[in-house]
Amino acid sequence: MAGIELSGLSTVYPNGVRAVDSLDVRITDGEFFALLGPSGCGKTTLLRTIAGLEAATEGTVSIGGRDVTRMDPGRRRVAMVFQDYALFPHMSVAQNIAYPLRVRRAPRARQREAAEHTSASLGLAGLLDRRPGQLSGGQQQRVALARAIAMEADVLLLDEPLSNLDARLRLEARTFLKRLQRELGLTTVFVTHDQAEALALADRIAVMESGQIRQLGSPKEVFQRPGSTFVANFIGSTPMNLLDGVVRDGAVEVAGARLTPPAGLTLTDGAPVIAGIRPEYLSPGPPGAEGIAGTVSIVENLGISSLVTLECAGGVLVGMTVLEHDEPAIGAAVTAVPQPGRLLLYGGEDGLLLGEAEVLAEA
Numbered sequence: 001m002a003g004i005e006l007s008g009l010s011t012v013y014p015n016g017v018r019a020v021d022s023l024d025v026r027i028t029d030g031e032f033f034a035l036l037g038p039s040g041c042g043k044t045t046l047l048r049t050i051a052g053l054e055a056a057t058e059g060t061v062s063i064g065g066r067d068v069t070r071m072d073p074g075r076r077r078v079a080m081v082f083q084d085y086a087l088f089p090h091m092s093v094a095q096n097i098a099y100p101l102r103v104r105r106a107p108r109a110r111q112r113e114a115a116e117h118t119s120a121s122l123g124l125a126g127l128l129d130r131r132p133g134q135l136s137g138g139q140q141q142r143v144a145l146a147r148a149i150a151m152e153a154d155v156l157l158l159d160e161p162l163s164n165l166d167a168r169l170r171l172e173a174r175t176f177l178k179r180l181q182r183e184l185g186l187t188t189v190f191v192t193h194d195q196a197e198a199l200a201l202a203d204r205i206a207v208m209e210s211g212q213i214r215q216l217g218s219p220k221e222v223f224q225r226p227g228s229t230f231v232a233n234f235i236g237s238t239p240m241n242l243l244d245g246v247v248r249d250g251a252v253e254v255a256g257a258r259l260t261p262p263a264g265l266t267l268t269d270g271a272p273v274i275a276g277i278r279p280e281y282l283s284p285g286p287p288g289a290e291g292i293a294g295t296v297s298i299v300e301n302l303g304i305s306s307l308v309t310l311e312c313a314g315g316v317l318v319g320m321t322v323l324e325h326d327e328p329a330i331g332a333a334v335t336a337v338p339q340p341g342r343l344l345l346y347g348g349e350d351g352l353l354l355g356e357a358e359v360l361a362e363a
Contacts, residue, residue: 002077002154002187003029004050008059010211011042011049019045021211022059027189032181034190034202038234042211043191047157050189051080064154079148080157083164085140087132093119093143094128100151118146122180138169145177149184156181156188162197174200195235199223207231225344229274229351232344238279238307241318243292244348247271252345256313257292259338261345265354272348277338279307279319284328285337292318293335296328310334 004027011020019042027033035043048054050061052073060069068076079100087096095102097118098111106114119125122142132140141161148156162170162177178201181188192198198205199219207215207222207230215227226232232240245254247267252259254275261267285291294310297317306327310318320336328334345354 002064003027003031004033004155004187004189005062006050006059007062009046009049009056009061010058011045011054012057018211020049023213025206025213025216027187029187030185032178032188032190032201032203034192034198034205035208036192036195036198036205036234037208038193041208043193043208044159045211046208047080047159047189047191050155051078051157052076053080077154078157079151079153079155081141081144081148081159081161083160085132085144085161085164087140087143087147089132092129092131093124093135096132096143097124097128097146097150099147114150115146118150122146122149136169137165138173141165141173142176145180154187156184156186158188158190160191160193162192163194170197177201196237199235207234225353226276227353229276229346232276232346236278236280238302238319238321240276240278241282242346243275243277243316243318245273245275246348247273252343255292255294255316255318257290259290259292259343262341262343262354265345267345267354273354274346274348274351276344276346277342279321281339281342282318282320282336283339284320284322284326285335287335289335289337291335291337293333294318296330296332296334299327299330308334310336 006023006025009020009023010018012018035046037043045054049056052071056069060067063076094115097115101111101114115128119128122145124142124146127139162173165173174197190201202219204218205222206213209230215222215231223235226235229242232242243254245252247269252261252273252275292312294312296308297311298309300307304324305321308320308322308328312318318336346352347354
């Protein structure tokens with residue numbers, strides 16, 4: 001078993017900044033776990049703390065049931081792939097892949113065997129005698145992965161390994177990485193600021209902000225029911241519509257419209273709320289339909305779909321995704337109708353997703 005357990009983990013820099021702030025997380029054996037968040041949120045520091053490259057100030061790190069908090073990185077049985085791949089430019093591909101075994105003073109025959117075996121599964125068999133400078137970005141990334149695999153570690157740590165690739169290579173590498181992780185069954189922690197990568201690759205996602213985890217869940221849970229306006233605003237290829245509203249007579253008044261709130265909520269009349277609805281969950285409705293009426297101001301082509309921006313009452317802008325060839329004309333009057341069950345409400349003061357709790361009106 002090579003699960004990871006973090007208990008009360010904090011990493012505090014000498015200037016007092018809490019890069020990682022009292023985290024309790026359990027990552028199961030064989031799980032593909034993503035740390036997602038904006039730059040400076042603490043995700044890379046957390047990864048480096050798991051690896052032992054940063055010292056934990058408080059709490060513990062356990063890998064496979066072993067407390068490794070004060071253990072040297074080389075004894076933790078973790079392999080790490082860095083954003084810049086960190087390949088040795090003067091070494092061949094084979095030598096780069098076998099370097100961890102060389103450090104352990106493994107026989108040269110064993111080093112060569114490991115390089116050949118690992119490279120074959122990663123499509124590098126014909127490149128073993130080349131140097132990194134003779135390889136493409138995608139090939140260098142695979143060499144870095146091959147070196148990590150050759151370490152025969154229990155845990156694989158990936159620090160934005162796809163960020164240096166162009167869009168097409170990144171998509172190919174994403175598919176390849178998902179398949180490779182499934183075949184190896186390695187517990188994998190993946191750092192990224194790209195929410196599309198996290199949604200596509202991870203079994204679970206931890207969305208981080210200011211050293212803390214704001215939401216932890218499956219890609220489906222995090223996308224469909226963001227736990228706060230921060231998460232809602234961060235997740236999604238097109239931003240979620242977050243619209244200021246107020247509760248009136250059992251409905252939510254927002255952007256000149258009256259919307260039916262989600263079932264099961266106890267709402268106080270006059271309470272401020274934030275209505276959240278993804279553009280993908282809005283559809284053009286007929287006149288008189290319950291929705292948000294507006295005038296089309298912008299149409300952005302996204303390929304097989306388009307993002308339509310409506311200017312609504314009070315100058316509020318609402319985004320709606322429509323299929324290609326269904327785009328309304330600029331200046332057209334359109335009503336954006338939420339799909340059933342897709343409207344979310346957040347507290348107007350704390351920005352947290354409302355559940356079975358009363359929303360208090362402002363004093």
